[in-house]
Amino acid sequence: MTSTAENGAPRTRTPKETRQGIRRASVFLAARSLKAHRRAWAAVFAAVALAGTLLGAFAIVIGSLLVAQPPVERYGAADAVVAANQRISYTAKPWGSKPKTATAYLPERAGLSRAVLAEVRGAHGVARAVADDSVPLTLPGGRPAVGRSWPSAALTPYGLTAGRAPTGPDEVVLDTALAHGVRVGGTVRLQIDGPARPYTVSGLASAHRSGSPAVFFTEHRLSALAGHPGTVDAIGVIAEPGVSTGALHDSLRAALPDGSVRVLTGAGRGVAEQLGALGDRDDLLALLASIASTVVMVALLVIAATISQAVYQRLPGLALLRAVGATPRQLRAAVGHEVMRVAPAAAGAGAVGSVPLGLLLRHQLTSASLPLPAPPWLFLAAPLAAAVLVVAAARPVAALAARAVTAVRPAEAMSSAASAEPGEPGRFRLGAGLVMAVVGFGAAGTATLQSGQLAAAAASTSALGLVVAVALLSPAIARTVTRVLGAPLRRSGGPAGFLAASALTAHARRLGAALTPIVLVVAFVCVQLSAGTTLERATDAGAAAAVRAGLTVDGPPAGLPVGAATAVRHAPGVRAATGVLHSTVVLAHRSAGDPVLDRVPVQGVTAEGLTSLLDPGVTAGDPARLTGRDTVAVGKDRADELGVRPGSTVRLRYGDGTEARLRVVAVYERALGVGDFLLPHDQLAAHMSAPRDHHILVALDVTSDADAVRAALAPYTGFRLRATAAADVRPVPAPDRQGLLVVGVGVIGGFTVLSVISTLVLITVGRRPELALLRLIGARRSQLVRMLMAETALIAVAGLLIGTVVAAVPLVAFGLSVAGTLPYLPPAQYAVIALTVTVAAAAGTLVPALWTAAGRAALKHRTD
Numbered sequence: 089m090t091s092t093a094e095n096g097a098p099r100t101r102t103p104k105e106t107r108q109g110i111r112r113a114s115v116f117l118a119a120r121s122l123k124a125h126r127r128a129w130a131a132v133f134a135a136v137a138l139a140g141t142l143l144g145a146f147a148i149v150i151g152s153l154l155v156a157q158p159p160v161e162r163y164g165a166a167d168a169v170v171a172a173n174q175r176i177s178y179t180a181k182p183w184g185s186k187p188k189t190a191t192a193y194l195p196e197r198a199g200l201s202r203a204v205l206a207e208v209r210g211a212h213g214v215a216r217a218v219a220d221d222s223v224p225l226t227l228p229g230g231r232p233a234v235g236r237s238w239p240s241a242a243l244t245p246y247g248l249t250a251g252r253a254p255t256g257p258d259e260v261v262l263d264t265a266l267a268h269g270v271r272v273g274g275t276v277r278l279q280i281d282g283p284a285r286p287y288t289v290s291g292l293a294s295a296h297r298s299g300s301p302a303v304f305f306t307e308h309r310l311s312a313l314a315g316h317p318g319t320v321d322a323i324g325v326i327a328e329p330g331v332s333t334g335a336l337h338d339s340l341r342a343a344l345p346d347g348s349v350r351v352l353t354g355a356g357r358g359v360a361e362q363l364g365a366l367g368d369r370d371d372l373l374a375l376l377a378s379i380a381s382t383v384v385m386v387a388l389l390v391i392a393a394t395i396s397q398a399v400y401q402r403l404p405g406l407a408l409l410r411a412v413g414a415t416p417r418q419l420r421a422a423v424g425h426e427v428m429r430v431a432p433a434a435a436g437a438g439a440v441g442s443v444p445l446g447l448l449l450r451h452q453l454t455s456a457s458l459p460l461p462a463p464p465w466l467f468l469a470a471p472l473a474a475a476v477l478v479v480a481a482a483r484p485v486a487a488l489a490a491r492a493v494t495a496v497r498p499a500e501a502m503s504s505a506a507s508a509e510p511g512e513p514g515r516f517r518l519g520a521g522l523v524m525a526v527v528g529f530g531a532a533g534t535a536t537l538q539s540g541q542l543a544a545a546a547a548s549t550s551a552l553g554l555v556v557a558v559a560l561l562s563p564a565i566a567r568t569v570t571r572v573l574g575a576p577l578r579r580s581g582g583p584a585g586f587l588a589a590s591a592l593t594a595h596a597r598r599l600g601a602a603l604t605p606i607v608l609v610v611a612f613v614c615v616q617l618s619a620g621t622t623l624e625r626a627t628d629a630g631a632a633a634a635v636r637a638g639l640t641v642d643g644p645p646a647g648l649p650v651g652a653a654t655a656v657r658h659a660p661g662v663r664a665a666t667g668v669l670h671s672t673v674v675l676a677h678r679s680a681g682d683p684v685l686d687r688v689p690v691q692g693v694t695a696e697g698l699t700s701l702l703d704p705g706v707t708a709g710d711p712a713r714l715t716g717r718d719t720v721a722v723g724k725d726r727a728d729e730l731g732v733r734p735g736s737t738v739r740l741r742y743g744d745g746t747e748a749r750l751r752v753v754a755v756y757e758r759a760l761g762v763g764d765f766l767l768p769h770d771q772l773a774a775h776m777s778a779p780r781d782h783h784i785l786v787a788l789d790v791t792s793d794a795d796a797v798r799a800a801l802a803p804y805t806g807f808r809l810r811a812t813a814a815a816d817v818r819p820v821p822a823p824d825r826q827g828l829l830v831v832g833v834g835v836i837g838g839f840t841v842l843s844v845i846s847t848l849v850l851i852t853v854g855r856r857p858e859l860a861l862l863r864l865i866g867a868r869r870s871q872l873v874r875m876l877m878a879e880t881a882l883i884a885v886a887g888l889l890i891g892t893v894v895a896a897v898p899l900v901a902f903g904l905s906v907a908g909t910l911p912y913l914p915p916a917q918y919a920v921i922a923l924t925v926t927v928a929a930a931a932g933t934l935v936p937a938l939w940t941a942a943g944r945a946a947l948k949h950r951t952d
Contacts, residue, residue, distance in 0.1 A: 129426065131850040132482075133434040135394035135843055139387035140438020140471070140478045141445055142839050146380045147470035148446030149453065152460040153373055158358030158365040159459060161299030162220075165245040166324035168336050169352040170208055170217075170344065171360040172198035176745055178676040180683035192685035193367035195672040196743030197777040199319030204349060208323050211343035213331035218243055218324045221314040224646035224778045225303060226279040230806030232645040233266055235280060236302050237310040243324035244295050246302070251291025254306050259290040261304040267292055278303065279644075280313055282651050283803030321777075322360045362457040363777070367687065369458055378548070382612065383836055384477075385552060389559055389608060390843040391478065392485045397601045397850050399423060399486065420487045427486040431479045438478070439471035445835065446470070521560030528553030528897065535901035543905035544619075550898035551615050558607050558894060562600030566592075569886045570599065583871055587862070588878035603887050605847050606925055609840035610891025613921055616833045618899050618913040623760075626907035630761025631814035637664075637701040637785035639794060640816045644806030647780025650773065652804050653694070656784055659800035661792025664697025667781030669772050670819065673765060674741040677730065688740075689819035690765040692772030700787040702817055704762045709734035709754030714768050720750040721766040723759020727752070740765075742775035760907065763819030783816060841928045848883075848932025876934055884929040888922055 163169050174197075179189040208217040220243060223235040238253050238261060246263070251272035254260055260278070262270060267289075270276050275286040293304065311317055327336045333353050340351045352360055359366060399406075406419055446467075454460045528550045535546035558565060574589035592599050641648070641656065653667030669692030674685055693702065695714040704711070704721070711721055720738055722730070732738055736752045756762070773779035786797060794809050801807050862872060899911035 129398060129430050131846045132391075132394050132398050132427070133430050133437075134846050135390050136431050136434035136478050136482060137438040137441070138839050138842055139391055140435040140475050141441040142383055142438075142835065143380075143387055143474035143477060144439050144442025144471035145445035145449055145835070146376065146383055147474050148442065148466060149449045149460075150373065150376050150380065151466045151470050152450055152462065153369055153376065153453070155463065155466075156369060156458055156460050157355040158362035158457055160355065160358040160361070161244070162361045163243050163322075163324055163357045164296070164299075165326070166243045166357060167327040167331075167333055167353065168325040168340060169357045169360045170200065170204065170323040170325060170340060171321070171350050171352060172200040172745075173348045173350050174198055174359070174363060174366075174745075176674060176685070176741060178683045178685050180678055180681075182678075182681035182683075185681075188683055190676075190683040190685045192674055192687060193364075193370065194674065194741075194743055194745050195364055195367060195687060196745075196775060197321055197363055198745045199316055200322060200349065202318055202320055204344065205320070205323055207343050208325060208340065212339040213328050213336050214325055214339070215328040216242070216326040218326075219307070219320040220322050220324050221310055221316075221320055223280060223310070223313045224780060226284070226644045226646045226806050227266060227303075228277055228284075228805060230644040231266070233263070234300050234302050235278075235310060235313060236304055237307040238304040239307055240324065241293060241302075241304055242326070244299065246293040246295050246304070249292050249294050251289070254290045254304060254309075257306065257309040257312075258287055259306070260287045261291040261293050262289050263301040263303065264292050264294045265301045266303065277805070279646075279649065279805050281315075282649050284805045365458045371687075372453060379836075382552075385555075386608060386612065386836060386840060387478065388481055389555075390605060390840065391481055393559070393601060393604050393847060394843065394850065395427065395482065395485045396488075397847060400601070423486045424483050427482045428479075431482040432475075435475035435479050439475045442471045442474060443467055449835070517560050518564070521557050521564075524553045524557035524560060528557055532897045532901040535898065536905050538905055543902060547619075547898040547902035547905075550901060551611065551895065554894045554897060555608060555611055558890065559604050562604050564600075565890065566599035566603060569603070569882070569890075573882050573886060582874075585875075585878050587867070587871070587875040588882065591858070591875070592879060592882065599883070602848055602851055602883050602929075603890065605840060605844040606883065606887025606929065607891040607894060609837055609844060610888055610921060610925060611894040612840065613833055613837045614892065614895035614913060614918070615899060617917055618895065618911045619902060621913060621917075622899065622903045622909065622911045623907055625912050626903075626909050627760045627818065628814055629909075630758040631818045632761070634703050634705065634758045634761045634817050635812055635814055636699070636703050637787050637812045637816070639786040639788060639797065640810055640812045641784035641786060641797065641801065642808040642810065643781060643783060646806075647778065647782060648784065648804065648807065649780065652801060652807070653781055653784045655800040655803075656786055656797055657694075657696075659796040661789045661796045662786060663789050664700040664787045665784055666694035666696075666698065666701055667769060667784050668693060668816075669769060669776065669779065670782050671743050671772055671776050673743060674745075676739070676741070688764050690767055690772065691763050691819050692767050692769040694769045697787065701785045702762065703758075704756035704766065705758040706754050706756045709752065711754045711756075711766070713753040714766060716768065717771045717774075718748065718750055719753045719768060719771070721754040721756060722752050723762075723764040724755055724757045725759055726764040727755045742772070744775045744777070746775055761814070762817050785812065785816065837924075841924060844925070844928045845932040848929060849936050852933055852936045873934075880926075880929050880933045883933070884922075884926045887929070888925055 174194045175191055176194060177189050177191045179187050181187045202219065205217060205219055208214060218239050219237070220240040221237060225233055225235045227233055241247075241261075248261070249264060251261070260276070262276065270289055272289055272291060274289050276289055277284045277286050279285075295302075305313065314321075325336065325340065327333075331339075337351055337353050344351065350359075406423075409419060410416075447462075450460050450462070531546045531550035531553060535543045535550060538546055570589065570593045574593055578586050578589045641652070643652070648667065650667060653665055656662060657665040671690055671692065672687050673690050675688050676683070676685055678684065693714070695712050698711050698714070704723075706721075707724060709721070713719060714721055722732060722738065727733065730738060732752050733755060734752050738750050738752055739747070740750065741747050750767075754766075756766075788794070788797075797809060859872060863869075896911065903909050903911040
């Protein structure tokens with residue numbers, strides 16, 4: 089580029105001067121464009137703001153989870169807690185990579201050797217070290233409580249309000265919250281390891297902080313009730329005066345070099361109380377990470393579609409600038425400056441809006457075992473990070489959208505902009521769309537050949553690939569839609585139908601832009617809702633088919649002692665009975681070469697008479713051999729995944745971390761209904777923190793009734809008899825995430841619906857000259873309204889059909905591979921989706937067009 093010097097001779101501009109000139113020109117063009125095209129950029133502002141709100145809200149929740157710790161209640165007065173390591177690891181070398189390590193939290197308490205107590209007491213700075221055990225128990229009326237030793241009362245702390253400490257095996261101190269009229273010297277019946285029996289109340293005590301109510305025994309009696317005299321749950325440590333927490337921690341760590349022992353101080357003490365809290369946190373983080381990745385994808389697609397449509401409507405103006413000499417770099421810079429003038433303010437507004445939405449999502453996740461903190465820095469850092477992400481994504485999208493004109497020569501720019509379809513997808517976009525379609529269908533095919541998490545991951549990849557393929561191929565898909573649906577619209581729609589079909593045929597790119605967000609919302613919501621309902625339906629069907637017991641005995645919240653099932657089994661008229669234990673095992677395996685530790689729910693049952701109570705659909709082996717301490721029955725899909733059959737060996741870890749090699753005695757097909765593993769009752773009980781039966785399954789003789797069962801359970805408290813349901817044979821349910829799923833789907837679906845409305849409004853506003861011209865040449869207002877209604881109907885129907893197909897492909901693969909059935913979505917839920925899409929399409933098309941189509945307003949229109 090050249091300029092004229094003072095002597096009249098041409099002077100070549102320096103690169104810096106060239107860049108400054110381009111910048112000044114682009115800034116000038118951007119400022120004029122924002123004023124002239126404020127409606128289009130208002131839609132971009134809304135899309136970026138909503139994306140920032142959604143991403144910021146999820147960032148707040150994920151950040152809150154990352155710093156969350158279980159509350160400290162039981163060990164509130166302890167300066168430190170020594171406990172066994174509740175985390176295990178598994179290291180493996182993936183294909184062609186360095187070794188990787190997977191970790192998982194144990195769901196049952198790992199025992200701490202009682203010998204450690206002497207080492208802790210000998211550490212420098214320790215004033216007192218107390219062994220702490222606990223047992224679940226039931227008070228009259230089925231009220232749950234925790235049994236502890238009286239010396240451990242100092243760790244909370246508890247203080248006597250009346251009476252004295254227990255001195256004999258039949259004496260207890262009651263928490264005042266449990267007394268309910270019981271006085272010192274009175275008796276209370278407690279159900280612990282057998283039938284309820286009376287204990288003398290030697291004293292009453294109250295805690296200085298809230299927590300689980302406790303009943304205190306002598307240390308010797310509590311140790312006997314706990315059933316593991318060689319180990320303790322934890323050791324509470326009280327420091328000497330003047331010893332800091334940090335110094336105490338270092339002293340204990342030096343005295344306990346074994347890596348299997350943890351020293352917990354500060355907020356970390358709560359980990360020793362709530363064993364499952366951190367494991368649940370990891371599961372929640374994995375779920376939220378999956379949802380957040382979808383959120384990012386949805387947000388980027390929406391921002392890209394909105395910016396592309398805003399730039400597309402300005403192609404004639406950009407083409408004119410190109411024709412009079414504006415360089416491609418200047419035009420791309422101008423569009424980029426326009427976006428950067430809008431995006432930061434929009435992202436800032438989204439950051440502010442993300443705070444209340446993040447608080448709503450956080451409320452859905454907060455529980456008593458894992459309250460989520462709300463540090464002030466999080467509500468600044470998380471929204472700011474989301475704002476930076478959406479702003480960073482907006483600039484390159486704008487540059488790509490402007491290539492429709494900047495890529496052509498100046499002489500060809502006006503003809504390109506005036507063509508029926510400027511901005512037709514190029515070879516790269518078409519090729520990329522076809523590649524993503526192949527990836528989507530290929531992943532769906534892969535999912536049908538896999539099982540478990542591999543199938544779910546492949547189905548998720550399929551859904552993502554197909555959604556992106558639809559976004560890239562939207563103009564071509566739109567042309568196909570107009571050919572298929574446009575013909576009947578022309579024949580049966582009258583003049584309005586003819587106008588609608590012609591308009592959609594002439595502007596396939598515009599129709600594609602309208603279809604993309606509708607397909608996105610339909611596919612996303614259908615996949616999220618149908619995956620859960622399909623799996624739940626198949627699980628219920630499998631469990632219902634497995635039920636053979638006619639009667640179930642429910643226990644109190646603390647569970648029924650093992651002796652209750654034995655008493656029922658020996659009652660007259662009882663053909664078979666088994667107590668059911670619920671626990672979790674940890675299975676180490678590889679997924680695509682990477683090490684994985686899966687926490688799998690399991691059930692413990694008694695093999696004697698099991699076929700009269702439960703029919704898991706055995707395909708090989710004999711469940712009657714489910715006895716001893718080294719046997720297991722395995723679900724068919726899991727057996728295929730592990731490559732085992734009857735006689736093979738399965739390696740797993742019990743919930744307390746004990747590693748075991750178990751011999752497979754049976755393989756069954758109803759694993760969805762009864763779980764992947766069935767273990768002998770006593771074998772599983774030996775590795776549980778509280779081996780109490782959740783319920784008892786009972787099969788009666790034909791001529792018997794439940795009276796004999798009630799009589800056998802008379803010494804026990806808190807039980808209830810009822811008919812057996814399918815849920816009674818299912819493994820312990822995962823934590824209820826339905827509320828989170830509904831809120832997450834609702835928030836993301838709502839955001840996408842708003843993007844549907846925003847995109848359609850932007851398209852309709854850009855059609856003002858077209859609609860005004862139709863009015864000028866004689867089209868009646870009623871004809872234009874009917875035309876717009878026909879277009880809206882076609883857009884809604886096409887979006888629903890395409891979105892349903894996009895969702896159906898991965899869902900069919902997921903359903904067949906994981907659940908062995910076709911996907912299922914309740915008709916009422918799909919009706920809500922269809923109604924929402926239709927209303928959104930009408931709101932985005934009809935409402936903004938009515939003013940343009942009405943009377944003289946058409947003659948006064950101003951182009952945006």
